[in-house]
Amino acid sequence: MFSFQEQFSAATKTQFEAQIAMITALTAKAFESVEKVIDLNMNVAKASLEESAANVQQLLSAKDPQEFFSLTAAQAQPNAEKAVAYGRHLAGIASNAQSEFTKAAETQIAETNRKIIALVEEVSKNAPAGSENAVAFMKSAIGNANAGYEQLTKTTKQAVEAMEVNMNTAATQMTQAATKATGRTTTRK
Numbered sequence: 001m002f003s004f005q006e007q008f009s010a011a012t013k014t015q016f017e018a019q020i021a022m023i024t025a026l027t028a029k030a031f032e033s034v035e036k037v038i039d040l041n042m043n044v045a046k047a048s049l050e051e052s053a054a055n056v057q058q059l060l061s062a063k064d065p066q067e068f069f070s071l072t073a074a075q076a077q078p079n080a081e082k083a084v085a086y087g088r089h090l091a092g093i094a095s096n097a098q099s100e101f102t103k104a105a106e107t108q109i110a111e112t113n114r115k116i117i118a119l120v121e122e123v124s125k126n127a128p129a130g131s132e133n134a135v136a137f138m139k140s141a142i143g144n145a146n147a148g149y150e151q152l153t154k155t156t157k158q159a160v161e162a163m164e165v166n167m168n169t170a171a172t173q174m175t176q177a178a179t180k181a182t183g184r185t186t187t188r189k
């Protein structure tokens with residue numbers, strides 16, 4: 001039979017190791033997300049350079065100002081659509097990273113809570129007579145902390161979902177505005 005100090009020391013060591021493992025996993029996910037953003041930016045930059053060169057060549061081949069403005073207007077909508085697509089892709093990367101972080105944190109907290117409850121149960125079995133109130137207080141505090149965490153998690157998920165809806169709405173509105181602006185420019189010629 002282990003003493004309380006040995007149990008607490010073993011639980012602390014296990015908790016520390018679990019935290020290191022979680023930090024390592026979150027760091028790996030963060031680097032993976034950064035890598036995706038860098039890849040996205042490199043691909044966008046490369047495509048943008050190629051398209052810009054082609055667009056400049058096309059504009060330079062215009063025979064008169066009307067054709068020049070017509071070509072400029074025709075190039076505006078695809079550029080706006082690409083900017084919206086880039087924003088959506090970037091938001092997707094951020095959303096996936098946030099989701100991975102949330103899952104890792106939830107898993108870690110659930111495991112930690114399970115271990116703490118098991119430790120409290122073990123300690124309560126070996127607790128001296130008269131310490132029932134202290135054990136009940138510890139169990140109540142753990143229950144309250146779990147309820148607070150669950151509420152925080154629920155609120156955070158709702159905020160992230162609202163942010164995603166707002167970003168999608170903004171992207172749709174930008175696409176519609178770009179389409180209208182392009183349509184107005186082409187009808188003026």
